[in-house]
Amino acid sequence: MASPERGAPPLLQMHGIVKQFPGVRALDGVDLDVAAGEVHCLLGQNGAGKSTLIKVLAGAHRPDAGEIRWEGRPVTFGSPHAADVTGIATIYQELDLVPGLSVAENVFLGHERARLGFTRPRELDDETRALLRRLGHPEIPPGRELGRLSAAGQQVVSMARALSRDARLIVMDEPSAVLDPEEVDNLFRVVRELTAEGVAVVYISHRLEEIRRIGDRVTVLKDGRTVARGLPAPSTPTAEVIRLMTGRTIEYVFPPRPAVPTGDPVLEVDGLGRRGEFADVSFSVRPGEVVGLAGLVGSGRSEILETVYGARKATSGSVRVQGRAVRAGSVRAAVRAGMGLAPEERKSQGLLLAEPVYRNVSLPSLSRFARAGFVRGGAELAAAAAVTAQLDVRPADPTRPVRTLSGGNQQKVVLARWLLEECRVLLLDEPTRGVDVGARSEIYGLIRRLSGQGVAVVLVSSEMPEVLGLADRVLVVREGRVVHQAPAEELDEGRVLDLVMEGSRV
Amino acid sequence: MRDLERPAEAAGTTSTAAPAVEQDRPARASGPDTRSTLARLLDTGAGRNLGLVAVLAVLCVIGIATADTFATTSNLLTILTSASIIGVLTVGMTFVIIGGGIDLSVGKVMALASVWATTLATQSYGPAVMVFCALAVGMGCGLINGVLIAYGRVVPFIATLAMLISAQGLAERISGKRSQIVTDPTIAAIASTRVLGIPLLVYFFAAVVAVGWVVLNRTTFGRRTFAIGGNLEASRLAGIDVRRHTVLLYVVSGLCCGIAAIMIASLTTTGSSTHGTLYELDAIAAVIIGGTLLTGGRGTLVGSILGVLVFTTITNLFILNNLATEVQNIAKGLIIVAAVLFQSRAQRANP
Numbered sequence: 001m002a003s004p005e006r007g008a009p010p011l012l013q014m015h016g017i018v019k020q021f022p023g024v025r026a027l028d029g030v031d032l033d034v035a036a037g038e039v040h041c042l043l044g045q046n047g048a049g050k051s052t053l054i055k056v057l058a059g060a061h062r063p064d065a066g067e068i069r070w071e072g073r074p075v076t077f078g079s080p081h082a083a084d085v086t087g088i089a090t091i092y093q094e095l096d097l098v099p100g101l102s103v104a105e106n107v108f109l110g111h112e113r114a115r116l117g118f119t120r121p122r123e124l125d126d127e128t129r130a131l132l133r134r135l136g137h138p139e140i141p142p143g144r145e146l147g148r149l150s151a152a153g154q155q156v157v158s159m160a161r162a163l164s165r166d167a168r169l170i171v172m173d174e175p176s177a178v179l180d181p182e183e184v185d186n187l188f189r190v191v192r193e194l195t196a197e198g199v200a201v202v203y204i205s206h207r208l209e210e211i212r213r214i215g216d217r218v219t220v221l222k223d224g225r226t227v228a229r230g231l232p233a234p235s236t237p238t239a240e241v242i243r244l245m246t247g248r249t250i251e252y253v254f255p256p257r258p259a260v261p262t263g264d265p266v267l268e269v270d271g272l273g274r275r276g277e278f279a280d281v282s283f284s285v286r287p288g289e290v291v292g293l294a295g296l297v298g299s300g301r302s303e304i305l306e307t308v309y310g311a312r313k314a315t316s317g318s319v320r321v322q323g324r325a326v327r328a329g330s331v332r333a334a335v336r337a338g339m340g341l342a343p344e345e346r347k348s349q350g351l352l353l354a355e356p357v358y359r360n361v362s363l364p365s366l367s368r369f370a371r372a373g374f375v376r377g378g379a380e381l382a383a384a385a386a387v388t389a390q391l392d393v394r395p396a397d398p399t400r401p402v403r404t405l406s407g408g409n410q411q412k413v414v415l416a417r418w419l420l421e422e423c424r425v426l427l428l429d430e431p432t433r434g435v436d437v438g439a440r441s442e443i444y445g446l447i448r449r450l451s452g453q454g455v456a457v458v459l460v461s462s463e464m465p466e467v468l469g470l471a472d473r474v475l476v477v478r479e480g481r482v483v484h485q486a487p488a489e490e491l492d493e494g495r496v497l498d499l500v501m502e503g504s505r506v
Numbered sequence: 507m508r509d510l511e512r513p514a515e516a517a518g519t520t521s522t523a524a525p526a527v528e529q530d531r532p533a534r535a536s537g538p539d540t541r542s543t544l545a546r547l548l549d550t551g552a553g554r555n556l557g558l559v560a561v562l563a564v565l566c567v568i569g570i571a572t573a574d575t576f577a578t579t580s581n582l583l584t585i586l587t588s589a590s591i592i593g594v595l596t597v598g599m600t601f602v603i604i605g606g607g608i609d610l611s612v613g614k615v616m617a618l619a620s621v622w623a624t625t626l627a628t629q630s631y632g633p634a635v636m637v638f639c640a641l642a643v644g645m646g647c648g649l650i651n652g653v654l655i656a657y658g659r660v661v662p663f664i665a666t667l668a669m670l671i672s673a674q675g676l677a678e679r680i681s682g683k684r685s686q687i688v689t690d691p692t693i694a695a696i697a698s699t700r701v702l703g704i705p706l707l708v709y710f711f712a713a714v715v716a717v718g719w720v721v722l723n724r725t726t727f728g729r730r731t732f733a734i735g736g737n738l739e740a741s742r743l744a745g746i747d748v749r750r751h752t753v754l755l756y757v758v759s760g761l762c763c764g765i766a767a768i769m770i771a772s773l774t775t776t777g778s779s780t781h782g783t784l785y786e787l788d789a790i791a792a793v794i795i796g797g798t799l800l801t802g803g804r805g806t807l808v809g810s811i812l813g814v815l816v817f818t819t820i821t822n823l824f825i826l827n828n829l830a831t832e833v834q835n836i837a838k839g840l841i842i843v844a845a846v847l848f849q850s851r852a853q854r855a856n857p
Contacts, residue, residue: 311743335745343743350743352736354804363733364744366726373725417744 009072011036011200012057012088012169017066019052026052027063028224032202034169039191039201041211041233044221045245045464045497050204053221054171057202058090059083089162090171097154097161099147104128106146107161131160135190152183159190170194171202176210177298188214206296208238208501220244239494246464246493254441254469255448260487261288261472264323266456267339267425269308272317277303278480281317285425285456290447292459292471292488294496300480301460302344305427308458309341310334321425335364337425340418342411344429344460350414351402358384358398360413365421387416391446408439415446426450429460444470464493476500555797557848558812561841565819573826581822583705589818590711591766591773592788593811597718598762599789600810604722605755606735606802607662611651611669612763613785617778618677619643619767624686624777633692640771641764647673648760652753666756670786677779685776696772707769714765719807731755735802791838792817795845816841 012034019027027049034040044050055061057068059077068075070086077083083090097106104124105112112119128142137156140149146157155175162170172191176184191201191214205211211218215233219226220241228244265284273279278300285291295301306312308319313329320326321337343349352360361384362369369380385398391412393405402413411431418426431447432440447470451457461467467474468488476484476499484499569576595612602609622628623640647669654665688694699706722728733741734748742748771777792813798805817838824834 309743331742332745332747341743343740348737349739351740352733352803354736355732359729359733363741363746366729370726373727375724375726375729377724 009069010034011071013067013069013072014053014057015067015069017053017056017063017068019049019056019061020064025224027056029226030066030221030224031226031229032219033230034200034202036168036200037195037198038216039195039203039214039233041215041218042202042204042221043211043218043241043245045462048221048245049224050221051173052224054090054173054202054204057083057088057171059088084165087166087168088171089165089167089169090173091155091158091162091175092173097146097158099145101146102143103132103140103146103149103157104142106157107131107142107164109161111165127164128160131163132156134163134193135159136186136193152179152186155179155187156190163194167199169200169202171204173204174206175203176205176207184210206501208241222246238498242494242497246497255445257472257488258288258448258452261286263287266322267308267458268320268323270318270320272304272307272314272319274303274307274312275315277312278307278477279316281477281482283475283482283485285458287424287454287456288451289473290451290457290459290471292461292467292474293477294461294464294467294474294500295477296500297462299477299500301477302429303480304477305341305429305458305460306343308334309339309427311341335421335423338423339425339427340364340421340423341427342414342418342429342431344433346407346410346414346434351410353403354401356399357388357393357402357405357413360402361388361398361416361420364417383420384416387420388413391416391419392442406439407434408443411435411439411443412446415443415450419450423455425456425458427458427460430462431459432461432463432466464496468493468496555806555809555812557845558796558809558816561816561845562812562819565816565823569819569823569826572823576823576826579703581826583703583708585815585818585822586708586711587705587773588821589814590707591769592785592792592818593711593814594714594762594766594769595785596789596792596810596814597714597807598759599786599793600796600798600805600807601718601722601731602662602755602759603790603793603798603800604735604802604805605731605752606738607655607752607755608666608790608800609648609651609756609759610663610666610786611647611673612759612766612789613782614670614673614677615644615647615760615763616767616770616785617781617783618647618673618680619764620771620777620781621677621681621686621779622777623767624688624771625680626686629688629690633690636690636693636771637768640767641761644760644762644764644767645757646760647763648757649753651760652756655756656749656752674779681777681779683779685778685780688771688775688777693768693772694775696768697775707773710765710769714762715807715811722807727751727754732803735799736804788814788817791842795842797849813845 010033012032014030014032017027017030018025030049030053032040032042032053042050042053052061056063057077059080059082062078068077075086077086098109101109104121107128108124112124125142129138132138132140132142135156137153140153140156146154149157159170175187179187191203195201203211203215211233218228218231218233218236218241220228220231222245263286266287267285269284270282272281281304283291293301293304303312307314310326310329310331310333318325319328321339324337326337326339327333347353352363358381362380366375366380369376369383381398388398389396393409393412393416402410405413428447432443435443444466447457447459459467459471468491471488474486474488474491474496475482476496478500566576575581595616599609599612619640622643623636628636628639651666651669654660655662658665696706701709722731730741730746730751733744733746734751738748770781774781793805793810794800794813795816796806796809796811796813798810820837820841821834824831
C-alpha cells in the first residue's frame with residue numbers, strides 16, 4: 001500500500017465547501033484532502049453529504065462557497081467536462097454505461113478516437129484490450145456488448161474508462177456493493193496497482209472491514225460537515241468511527257411512545273422470501289404497533305416491504321392480514337385486505353404530480369365515491385378535503401396540483417390517501433425523504449397518531465434515529481436477512497450500525 | 507416537461523444522496539398563485555382549447571372571404587359529415603393516448619370491420635348482424651392489441667403496428683381486394699338519412715363524443731385512465747388493476763373502429779380494404795393538436811374534436827378554392843408544428 005507523500009502539496013484539497021439546496025444545506029463546510037497514490041476513504045451515514053460531495057468533485061454541482069485546489073492551484077469545475085479534463089473520474093454506484101454498446105465503445109464514449117468523424121474500431125479495440133490487461137481482465141473481449149457482462153465486469157469497464165482518460169483521481173462510490181468476495185479481492189488488487197502508479201482513489205463504502213483492508217486514510221462526514229479528516233485507516237478503532245458518524249447535531253423530535261400495544265397481530269409475515277433479494281423474513285405487527293426495519297441501502301429493506309405489499313411477487317412464505325392469507329404478487333389483494341404503501345420514491349411511485357390533491361387522495365378509494373361507475377365529484381372532494389384538513393396539508397386547497405406542494409405536504413397527501421381508504425396496515429418506505437427538518441416532526445406525529453388509532457405500521461428508513469425513535473420494535477436487516485430483532489429501547493444507534501456494518505461480508 | 511427534474515433535485519435521486527437534498531422548492535408550497543393570468547387561463551381545460559377555437563375562427567374568416575359557398579348550411583354540414591368518421595376514431599384514440607398508449611391500427615381495423623360486415627354471408631343475416639359483426643371485429647382487434655400490450659408487454663407502437671399490417675392483410679384476403687357493395691337497404695340508408703336537416707352520421711359522431719366525454723370526465727374508468735397515463739407505477743401501487751384497464755382502453759378504441767366501419771360502409775356503400783388508409787395518423791394528429799400529451803396523463807376530448815374540425819375545415823377550404831391537395835398537406839403539417847410549439851410554450855409558462 002502506498003503511503004501518502006509528505007511535503008509535496010496534496011493532489012486535491014477541498015476547503016469549506018458549502019452546497020445549499022432549497023431548504024437544506026447538503027454540505028456545510030466540508031474539508032477533504034487527498035494525496036497522490038493514496039486510498040482515501042469517505043465515511044458517513046446516509047444523508048451525511050457524501051454523494052453531494054462527489055458530485056461537486058465531478059463537476060455536476062457547483063459549490064456555493066469554499067475552495068478547491070488541484071496540486072496547490074485553485075480550480076473551479078464548472079461542468080463534468082472540466083473535472084474530466086483536470087483528471088478526475090467518478091465511478092458511480094449506478095454504473096453510467098450504455099448497455100447496448102460494446103465494451104470498447106463504452107470505454108471511449110464521449111472521447112472516441114475518430115478521424116474526420118469516422119470511428120476507428122480497430123484502434124479502439126486495441127487500446128481497450130491494453131487497458132483491460134492492465135486491470136487484470138484480459139479475458140473481457142472489447143467487442144462484447146456491455147449489457148452481457150456481469151456487474152463486476154461492467155465495473156472493470158467503468159474503471160478502464162476512467163483510466164482511458166488518464167485520470168489521476170478516481171472516485172469510487174460503493175464499488176463493492178455489487179461484487180462477490182473474489183471480485184472484491186480483484187478490485188482491491190487493481191486499486192493497489194493504480195495507487196502504486198500514483199493515482200489517488202477516493203473510496204466510499206459502508207463496510208468498515210474493507211476500509212481497514214484497502215484504505216490509507218479516512219475522512220468522516222456528518223450532517224454535511226467534516227467531523228474527522230485524515231484518520232489513519234488501519235488503526236482507528238471501529239467504535240471511534242461509529243461515534244464520529246453518529247454524534248448528531250440535527251434535532252429529532254419524536255412524540256412520546258405510548259404503552260406497547262397488546263392484541264392479536266393484524267399483519268403476520270411468515271418465512272417470506274424472494275430469490276436473489278431476501279430470504280426467510282418473519283415478523284408480525286399488532287394494531288397500534290410500529291415495527292421498524294433498519295438496514296443499509298441495498299440490504300433488502302425496501303424489497304421486503306414491497307413484497308409484503310404484493311408489488312413484488314414472493315417466491316416463498318406467506319403474508320396474512322387479520323388471519324387471512326393475502327395472494328402473493330397482487331397489490332389489489334393487498335389493498336383490499338387493508339394494506340397501504342407510502343413508497344420510497346414519492347414522485348415516481350406515489351403521486352400523480354399534475355393532478356390536484358384530492359384526486360391523488362381518492363385514487364385507491366375512488367369506487368367508494370362512484371355509483372354505477374359515475375364519480376360523485378362533490379362527495380369525493382368533500383371526503384378528500386376532510387382528511388387533508390385532518391392531516392393539516394398546506395396550502396389547504398385540495399384542488400391545487402400536488403406538484404406545487406412541498407415534500408412534506410406531498411408525503412401527507414400520500415398518508416391521507418390511506419387514511420381515507422381506512423387501511424389497517426400502513427407500510428412506510430422512507431417517509432421523511434425529501435422532507436425538511438421542520439416538517440419531519442409533523443410526519444412523526446402523524447405516524448404516531450395513526451398508530452394510536454390502531455393502524456399497524458411498518459417503517460423503513462435510512463435514518464437510524466428515525467427508526468429507533470418511532471418504532472416499538474426494530475428488525476435489523478443485512479444482506480437480505482433479518483439478523484437481529486429487539487424492542488427499540490434496547491437498541492441504540494451505535495449498536496444498530498454495528499450490526500448493520502461490521503459483520504458484513506468483506 | 508413535467509418529468510424533467512431540475513439538476514438540484516436530480517441530486518437526490520441516487521439512493522445514498524442526502525435525504526434532505528430532495529427538497530421540492532418549498533418556496534412554491536404556499537402563498538397565492540403567482541402565475542400569470544395567461545398561464546392560469548391556459549391551464550384550465552377550456553383555456554387550453556381557446557387557441558384551437560381561435561384557429562378555427564381564423565379558418566372560417568378565410569373561408570368566408572375566399573369562397574362564397576363556405577358559409578352555406580350545406581357546406582357546413584359537409585364539413586361535419588366528413589369530420590364524423592375520423593372524429594369517431596379520434597375519440598377512441600384520445601382514450602388510448604391519455605392512458606399512455608398509442609393505437610396505430612385504427613384505420614385498418616375499421617377497414618377490416620367494414621369488409622367483414624359487408625361480405626355476402628354477413629349481409630344475408632340483415633342489418634343488425636352487420637352492425638354486431640362490425641362492432642365485434644373492432645372490439646376483438648382492440649382486445650388482441652390490449653392483451654398483447656398489457657399482458658404480453660409488447661410496446662404499444664409495435665403491437666398496434668402489427669395489428670395495422672395484419673388487419674390490412676386479412677381485409678384484403680376476405681374481400682379478394684374488391685370493394686364489397688352494401689346491398690342492405692337499412693345500412694345504405696344511414697348516410698343519406700337526415701334528421702331535422704342534419705345527416706344521421708353527424709348524430710352518430712355527436713353521440714360518440716358525448717358518451718366519450720362523460721366516460722372520460724365523470725366515471726371511475728375515465729379517472730383511472732388519466733391516473734394510469736400520468737403515473738403507471740403510482741396507479742399500480744394504489745391498487746388499480748392497470749393491466750385490465752389497459753386492455754379495456756384498446757377495446758374502447760376498437761369499439762370506435764367498429765362504429766366508424768358502419769359509418770364508412772354506409773357513406774361509401776362499400777366495405778373495402780382500402781378504407782381508412784392513414785386515418786390513424788390524422789386521428790393522432792388531431793389528438794396532439796388538441797392538447798393531449800403524447801406521453802399520457804393529460805388531455806381533453808373537446809380538444810381532440812376541435813383538432814378534427816380544424817383539419818376537415820382546412821380540407822374543405824382547399825377544395826372550395828380548387829387548390830392542390832399537396833399544399834393542403836403542407837398546411838396541415840405546419841399547423842401540427844405550430845400547435846405543439848404553442849402548447850410547449852404555454853407549459854413552460856406554467857411548469
